[in-house]
Amino acid sequence: MSLRPYRALLSARLRTLLQYRTAALAGIATQLFFGLVRMMIFDAFFRAAGAAGLGGQPMTWTQVNTYIWLGQAFLLLTMAFNDLEIAALVRSGGVVYELVKPADLYALWFSRALSGRLAPLLMRSVPILLIAGFFFGLTPPVSGAAALLFAASIALSLALASAIMVLISTTLFWTLSGEGVSRLVPHLIFMLSGMILPLPLFPDVLQPALAVLPFRGLIDAPFRIWIGDLAGARALAALAHQAAWTLAFILAGRFLLSRGLRRLEAQGG
Amino acid sequence: MLSSPSRGVNVPQIIVENIRKTFTVAERKSGLWGAVRGLVHRKHVEVHALSGISFSLEPGELVGYIGPNGAGKSTTVKILSGILVPDSGDCRVLGRSPWKERVAHVRDIGVVFGQRTQLWWDLPLAESFELLSHIYEVPAASFRSKREELVALLDLGPLLATPVRQLSLGQRMRADLAASLLHSPKILFLDEPTIGLDAVSKQAVRGFIRRLNAEEGVTVILTTHDMGDIEALCQRILLIGHGRILSDGSLAALRERVSLGRRLILDLEDADERVGDPDAVVVKREGGRVELAFDPSRIGAPALISRLTAAHRVRDLMVEDPPIEELIARLYAEEGLQ
Amino acid sequence: MGALKLYLRYVSFSVRAQLQYRASFALQSIALFLLTFAEFLALVAIFHRFGSLKDWSLPEVALLYGIISVAFALAEAVPRGFDVFPRYLRSGDFDRILLRPRSAMFQVLGAEFQLMRIGRLSQALLVLAWAVWKLPIHWTPAKAVLLPAAILGGACLFSGLFILSAVVCFWTIESVEIVNCATYGGVESGQYPLSLYRPWFRSFFTFVVPLATINYFPAQVILGRSGGGLEGALMWASPLAGIAFLAFCGALWKVGVRHYGSTGS
Missing domain, CATH: 3.40.50.300 (P-loop containing nucleotide triphosphate hydrolases)
Structure with a gap:
């Protein structure tokens, strides 16, 4: 199997996306704004808790602050799970024409999902990290090893997010349930990823469930590696958790895609 | 009233009197590197959509x-x-x-x-x-x-x-x-x-x-x-x-403005016969069917027809204007539009 | 008057069209309800961890949350057309709007009415009702008027922001996201007491985008935390700022439409 068509697709998509310069600038400004709001809110909570003698939180203020800013930098890992073009293609049945292309359809969709997220992520995360690092107290990774593990973990997040995106697209072959999945699941992901509230701050009773669910693999795992909350064997376990779920979603996506296409053929396109 | x-x-x-309209559009460079450069610097070009209509x-x-x-x-x-x-x-x-x-x-x-x-x-x-x-x-x-x-x-x-x-x-x-x-x-x-x-x-x-x-x-x-x-x-x-x-x-x-002339189409009995006339040009030939273009100001259709029917065995014939697509294409070409 | 009638017609036709897809409508409403409810649960979870926020209790914060969310949900349901406006510009549908003998603003306003917004609205009303039930508020007739007035002012303010984001589109279709700072950022930050923010931020949401005037100040009055004198009086009148903001954004819209006429993009 040659990678050429996927590489070409990746480059073409990157090029189109790079043209949205103003969109990237606006996105950066918006995310800085949201980061500031969150920072002030959590700052107030920590002060209030400190004044009331309620210490002993699962994270320190510095860790929460870094977690928040990483969240702003990598926001795109937790949203935009609906590929509207593919959705339209599946709904209209036009997807059968995709089969004309001499390439594996799942791989095409996967590289599409990957590139769609990669370019804006690169354009937005680096400036936000720099600004937050200089001005808003974002701390660097706790060690060189943490930095390396973080990079590996983010790469896995990207794969995980792409696998989820394609899986959601494939559910659209089953009209009604697909509609439900594509509407509801992205909200669920956003909530359970740690973007609204860092996962360690969720109530203790929920922690065992959060540890098993795939959604912590999107941002929580890499962020906790960065802030030193996960290190050594626990960090490696987090990477394995990410990889396992990514693989599971890819297999599920491939399965649903082939079933969906067969279903479409049975209906006569 | x-x-x-x-x-x-x-x-x-x-x-409509002498209407002009110019748009400014951003120029896009090609290639991945061009797209990256476009992030920093973007050229704008003026497009004159209407220059006095x-x-x-x-x-x-x-x-x-x-x-x-x-x-x-x-x-x-x-x-x-x-x-x-x-x-x-x-x-x-x-x-x-x-x-x-x-x-x-x-x-x-x-x-x-x-x-x-x-x-x-x-x-x-x-x-x-x-x-x-x-x-x-x-x-x-x-x-x-x-x-x-x-x-x-x-x-x-x-x-x-x-x-x-x-x-x-x-x-x-x-x-x-x-x-x-x-x-x-x-x-x-x-x-x-x-x-x-x-x-x-x-x-x-x-x-x-x-x-x-x-x-x-x-x-x-x-x-x-x-x-x-x-x-x-x-x-x-x-x-x-x-x-x-x-x-x-x-x-x-x-x-009239675009001198494509008119067309005379002949169906010949003998598909291999050669056809020629000093006042007409063969523009198409398909088996026994020959299409000739002629300028009606130089030679009238009746004269041309009588000359050709005399020289060749003609089964059927037809006089028509060239298709309008051809006319417009010629017009665009003359005005340097394409 | 004619414009209002036309708007209601648009809405009724739009509702009829959406009811063709009953299942999809139900799912979207539920999704929106759950999303916003999850947001509120996050708020509850933080309070669960940290106890309180300075001198604000969870029900008090829920009152802030309720007012701003109901206002936003109303604004999102009514002038939703402005929110999807970039799509109109890109597809050329705005040309079609200009080809019709009605105010462009009212046509955009009515262009899209999303029934599913009922999901957010019902969640917001629930939270508001819970807060009002939980809090020992000393209700007076004036306060009973102030609460809906604040919500109405807030709906005007958010409508103004939606119009503003549409106006920005006339110049650059891509940078709409920045207005999200004021809309979604406003909703998020308005859920917490203004006093916990830094001074520049407080000024921004008081004087530039006067969000505090429809949320924090009226809530202070209702909770009996406001002082007397000029400050107290201003707090009573503060929802008017939302209406003024809407009027200002409406004027900007006209500038935007004129710009469109000269660039066509």
Whole structure:
């Protein structure tokens, strides 16, 4: 199997996306704004808790602050799970024409999902990290090893997010349930990823469930590696958790895609 | 009341005087590196869409507005319909300036874009019509009679309960035509009304436009790439290119201007016979069928025919004008448009 | 008057069209309800961890949350057309709007009415009701008027912001996201007492985008925390700022439409 068509697709998509310069600038400004709001809110909570003698939180203020800013930098890992073009293609049945292309359809969709997220992520995360690092107290990774593990973990997040995106697209072959999945699941992901509230701050009773669910693999795992909350064997376990779920979603996506296409053929396109 | 100006015979309904319009667009560089560089620095180029356009139309004219892509056709239509404001020049439609008195102006015009619908995708056709009647504030009684008339003429009766998204392209175009006429406009702008339609639908649309123009006196401005539309409908043709009007006149006048001559087609008994004549050029040969081009000012058709029938065994013959596509292609080439 | 009638017609036609897809409508409403409810649960979870926020209790914060969310949900349901406006510009549908003999603003306003917004609205009303039930508020007739007035002012303010984001589109279709700072950012930050923010931030949401005037100040009055004198009086009148903001954004819209006429993009 040659990678050429996927590489070409990746480059073409990157090029189109790079043209949205103003969109990237606006996105950066918006995310800085949201980061500031969150920072002030959590700052107030920590002060209030400190004044009331309620210490002993699962994270320190510095860790929460870094977690928040990483969240702003990598926001795109937790949203935009609906590929509207593919959705339209599946709904209209036009997807059968995709089969004309001499390439594996799942791989095409996967590289599409990957590139769609990669370019804006690169354009937005680096400036936000720099600004937050200089001005808003974002701390660097706790060690060189943490930095390396973080990079590996983010790469896995990207794969995980792409696998989820394609899986959601494939559910659209089953009209009604697909509609439900594509509407509801992205909200669920956003909530359970740690973007609204860092996962360690969720109530203790929920922690065992959060540890098993795939959604912590999107941002929580890499962020906790960065802030030193996960290190050594626990960090490696987090990477394995990410990889396992990514693989599971890819297999599920491939399965649903082939079933969906067969279903479409049975209906006569 | 004194005589209203529109009663006058020679008062133009549309006057366009020396209209200019320039757009600024960002230039895009090619390649991945170009895209990255575009992040930092972007060049802007000026595009002169219209560089001084003037013409006028009488009430009841049916005009074809043609030109290659990017010639300025849609910019002109947008200015005439009040969407765009020109950089300079003046324009009066029914005595009004379209962009200054937009609301009053658009009440008197209808616009159909072949590529886009003005109907509501999810609403049944009848409800789209009803909503339009409210938007245009058409009195209920005249809406009902106008709707009935249009439904009958365009054969829309069986489609009224169908949501627009389920209409075929031909059905949708007929529905769009009806929608643009519910408020009885005096002027109708048609932008590629037959694009993508099958032969039967094209015929229906053309027939309807012709009738609308002839019987109700609605002025029609038709932009199209389909020369069949032009041939079937237009008394007058405005050719635009590079933002200027390059020619203005009838189809016959255009034919005279572009010296393609006429065509004589011969069916020979002997498929291998060689054919030649000093006053005609063989432009096509398919088996026993020979197509000759000749200039009627140098030699009349009867003379040419008698000469050729004398020299060759001819089974059948036909004299015709060259196809209009060829004429327009030649015209564009002469004006350096393509 | 005619414009209002037309708007209501648009809405009724739009509702009829959406009810064609009953299942999809139900799912979207539920999704929106759950999303916003999850947001509120996050708020509850933080309070669960940290106890309180300075001198603000959870029900008090829920009152802030309720007012701003109901206002936003209303604004999102009514002038939603402005929110999807970039799509209109890109597809050329705005040309179609200009070809109709009605105010462009009212047509955009009515262009899209999303029934599913009922999901957010019902969640917001629930939270508001819970807060009002939980809090020992000393209700007076004036306060009973102030609460809906604040919500109305807030709906005007958010409508103004939606119009503003549409106006920005006339110049650059891509940078709409920045207005999200004020809309979604406003909703998020308005859920917490203004006093916990830094001074520049407080000024921004008081004087530039006067969000505090429809949320924090009226809530202070209702909770009996406001002082007397001029400050107290201003707090009573503060929802008017939302209406003024809407009027200002409406004026900007006209500038935008004129710009569109000269560039066509």
